[in-house]
Amino acid sequence: MTTEHNPQIFSDATKAKGEAIIELTDVDKFFGDFQALADINMNVGLQEVIVVIGPSGSGKSTLIRCINRLEKHDRGRIVVDGIELSDDIKNIQEIRRETGMVFQSFNLFPHLTVIDNITLAPRQVRHESKKDAEDNAMALLERVGIPEQARKFPGQLSGGQQQRVAIARSLAMKPKVMLFDEPTSALDPEMIKEVLDVMIELAEGGMTMIVVTHEMGFARAVADRVVFMADGYIVEVGTPEHFFTNPQEERTKLFLSQIL
Amino acid sequence: MTTTAPAPPQQTPVDWVRKNLFKNWWSGLISVILVPLIGYMAYRSLRFFFVTGQWDAVRVNLKLFMKGTFPNMQIWRLIAQMMIFALAFGIGVGTNSAASQDRAEDAGLGYERGSILQTLARMWSLVAFISLLLFFATTDDVGNFINPFLVVGGALVMAAIGYQAHRFPRRIRNVGWLLTATFLVIGFQVVSGFDAGGWVPLAIIFGGVAYGAVPVERFDSAWLRFALRLIAIAVVVLIVQAVYRAVDSPGIGWDKWSGLHLTLMVSAIAIVLAFPLGLLLALARRSTLPALRIMATVYIEVIRGVPLITLLFMGQFILGFLLPGGTVLSAITRAIAVMTLFSAAYIAEIVRGGLQALDKGQNEAGQALGMAPPPIMRRIILPQALTAVIPAMVGQFISLFKDSSLLSIIAILEFLGVRKIIHAQADFRSVAFAETLIFVAIGYWAFAFAMSRESQRLERRLRVTR
Numbered sequence: 001m002t003t004e005h006n007p008q009i010f011s012d013a014t015k016a017k018g019e020a021i022i023e024l025t026d027v028d029k030f031f032g033d034f035q036a037l038a039d040i041n042m043n044v045g046l047q048e049v050i051v052v053i054g055p056s057g058s059g060k061s062t063l064i065r066c067i068n069r070l071e072k073h074d075r076g077r078i079v080v081d082g083i084e085l086s087d088d089i090k091n092i093q094e095i096r097r098e099t100g101m102v103f104q105s106f107n108l109f110p111h112l113t114v115i116d117n118i119t120l121a122p123r124q125v126r127h128e129s130k131k132d133a134e135d136n137a138m139a140l141l142e143r144v145g146i147p148e149q150a151r152k153f154p155g156q157l158s159g160g161q162q163q164r165v166a167i168a169r170s171l172a173m174k175p176k177v178m179l180f181d182e183p184t185s186a187l188d189p190e191m192i193k194e195v196l197d198v199m200i201e202l203a204e205g206g207m208t209m210i211v212v213t214h215e216m217g218f219a220r221a222v223a224d225r226v227v228f229m230a231d232g233y234i235v236e237v238g239t240p241e242h243f244f245t246n247p248q249e250e251r252t253k254l255f256l257s258q259i260l
Numbered sequence: 261m262t263t264t265a266p267a268p269p270q271q272t273p274v275d276w277v278r279k280n281l282f283k284n285w286w287s288g289l290i291s292v293i294l295v296p297l298i299g300y301m302a303y304r305s306l307r308f309f310f311v312t313g314q315w316d317a318v319r320v321n322l323k324l325f326m327k328g329t330f331p332n333m334q335i336w337r338l339i340a341q342m343m344i345f346a347l348a349f350g351i352g353v354g355t356n357s358a359a360s361q362d363r364a365e366d367a368g369l370g371y372e373r374g375s376i377l378q379t380l381a382r383m384w385s386l387v388a389f390i391s392l393l394l395f396f397a398t399t400d401d402v403g404n405f406i407n408p409f410l411v412v413g414g415a416l417v418m419a420a421i422g423y424q425a426h427r428f429p430r431r432i433r434n435v436g437w438l439l440t441a442t443f444l445v446i447g448f449q450v451v452s453g454f455d456a457g458g459w460v461p462l463a464i465i466f467g468g469v470a471y472g473a474v475p476v477e478r479f480d481s482a483w484l485r486f487a488l489r490l491i492a493i494a495v496v497v498l499i500v501q502a503v504y505r506a507v508d509s510p511g512i513g514w515d516k517w518s519g520l521h522l523t524l525m526v527s528a529i530a531i532v533l534a535f536p537l538g539l540l541l542a543l544a545r546r547s548t549l550p551a552l553r554i555m556a557t558v559y560i561e562v563i564r565g566v567p568l569i570t571l572l573f574m575g576q577f578i579l580g581f582l583l584p585g586g587t588v589l590s591a592i593t594r595a596i597a598v599m600t601l602f603s604a605a606y607i608a609e610i611v612r613g614g615l616q617a618l619d620k621g622q623n624e625a626g627q628a629l630g631m632a633p634p635p636i637m638r639r640i641i642l643p644q645a646l647t648a649v650i651p652a653m654v655g656q657f658i659s660l661f662k663d664s665s666l667l668s669i670i671a672i673l674e675f676l677g678v679r680k681i682i683h684a685q686a687d688f689r690s691v692a693f694a695e696t697l698i699f700v701a702i703g704y705w706a707f708a709f710a711m712s713r714e715s716q717r718l719e720r721r722l723r724v725t726r
Binding site: 068069070093094096097099100101103105107108109110111113120121124125127129151152153156169170173 | 363366367368369475476478479480485619621622624625626627628629630631632635639640643644647
């Protein structure tokens with residue numbers, strides 16, 4: 001069932017843009033008896049923006065959480081920037097340093113000020129000096145549009161501001177890839193745009209991104225490829241035009257008819 | 261309050277009585293029975309406190325309650341200790357309030373720095389207890405008049421001097437904490453002595469400072485950073501050690517301490533030692549290494565299943581057999597060891613509760629940033645988990661403080677145990693038991709209540725910025 005299920009993956013329309021920076025080969029993942037990921041094959045090219053969509057429980061979040069080993073995959077190979085994910089903690093940390101992640105619930109550190117949130121990892125992991133780390137953090141806050149909030153605590157900020165801090169915090173580690181796990185799902189509607197704007201700017205700046213989202217407007221605007229998942233399988237892959245105008249699979253059509 | 265809300269009606273005392281005591285027939289009945297009963301008990305109590313009570317038993321033995329059998333000629337050490345502790349307390353309060361003010365101003369929040377008077381008002385139970393002591397001291401005889409006031413006044417002056425640490429400029433703010441810790445150790449050792457072996461606490465403090473102060477960030481090699489830190493710590497430790505070896509002036513060991521002084525010191529030492537031990541036990545219990553996890557779990561469950569008094573007796577009678585031959589520990593050392601080991605098990609469970617309550621997204625965020633488990637624990641998880649369990653933790657500290665009274669059962673003359681000496685005196689052989697007990701109770705309450713209030717404030721303050 002698996003191979004005929006997703007015939008499009010290696011077709012010309014879905015080829016990676018630059019050289020592959022993330023390669024997933026035959027990846028399976030189980031939670032107990034439940035198969036969360038089934039036979040995932042996917043390459044992500046340098047500077048490519050991939051949007052992953054699908055109904056809830058389809059394995060979208062699990063997919064990107066496997067890429068930085070927040071979840072351990074059970075079968076198959078995951079290679080990030082030439083490093084294969086294994087049980088070796090050194091490898092895992094190496095990969096995590098190359099991949100930033102933004103969570104649905106922000107996961108800012110509530111006991112630290114905004115600037116301390118951003119400088120913590122660069123100082124702890126990259127051993128940057130306090131001054132360098134803070135200069136860089138201020139530049140990033142400038143970029144996400146909230147430099148004036150640097151000395152506040154996360155609890156004092158709006159949801160949209162918190163998510164922008166979370167993006168800045170990830171960027172401070174100078175990652176090669178950014179993973180977004182439903183970054184706007186926990187936000188009030190009026191704050192979604194400010195976060196998406198930051199993400200669009202990031203994409204235009206050439207960042208490699210994998211974004212799990214329900215924001216179809218975002219997918220249409222910046223995605224190089226859209227990946228549709230259901231029941232742990234990649235059902236269909238294609239460019240946004242292909243995807244929204246001429247979907248091939250029944251599951252895709254059904255899903256799109258439900259949300260559009 | 262909204263403008264439409266009616267002004268609260270004027271309530272006369274008669275209204276109050278009608279509303280609260282005679283709302284319906286059965287509440288009226290209860291009031292008719294209880295009010296005279298309570299009134300009579302209040303009358304009896306007040307009569308006891310002010311008329312019939314033989315408070316001489318406390319008044320005459322005030323010094324005994326405070327210092328017990330501590331050698332009279334060495335009392336200057338206790339007074340010096342009070343002065344130094346008061347100084348450390350002042351520095352701590354000053355540094356903390358200045359740091360809080362900085363943080364609040366950075367975050368754009370209003371902050372009004374409290375005065376030392378406000379701090380004293382918050383600790384009113386202690387102020388009341390000390391006033392009681394002064395009252396007893398001054399009604400005893402004129403010869404004692406000057407000293408207690410000088411001591412208390414001196415302590416206030418020292419605290420006020422210490423409070424000036426809030427004037428430290430911001431970039432040397434942390435020096436305030438260093439001074440607080442240093443003076444606490446020195447204050448302790450003014451009594452226990454600055455002998456050659458006493459270098460450990462200061463070495464830990466200054467070693468910790470050296471670890472943090474070495475500018476190793478610019479070096480990429482983990483080994484080089486480690487080596488530089490090791491060298492810095494070694495240098496500091498050697499210096500501290502050399503100073504202590506040069507001074508080498510023995511004091512009065514804790515096997516000669518007693519009274520309230522011993523109670524406070526034993527509690528403080530056990531708290532200071534039990535906290536890190538409990539923390540390690542909590543982490544061990546959550547460890548992925550089965551051996552570590554099982555050992556910690558067994559330890560915690562065994563200790564929590566045995567009464568403290570049993571452990572104290574075991575400490576006195578069995579600990580000696582377990583130690584290598586020839587090791588002789590004083591009764592107080594063994595008691596402190598038992599209290600530390602006992603409290604650590606409870607603290608471990610409290611910390612574990614805090615760790616479990618924390619959202620796992622915090623750990624994931626740290627992992628996703630490429631941080632290693634130890635810094636995630638140190639910088640992200642523990643600060644939040646420990647803040648969350650402050651009330652339970654202070655509750656445990658208060659229990660430990662009160663449980664130190666059990667030492668009187670194993671023949672250690674702490675605050676409660678001093679009564680044995682008093683009631684062996686000819687004047688109080690079989691009288692005034694109640695008076696001395698009540699006095700001891702007030703003393704325990706004063707400290708326990710101050711701790712409880714302080715923990716509530718700490719909790720509020722740490723939550724303000726969330």
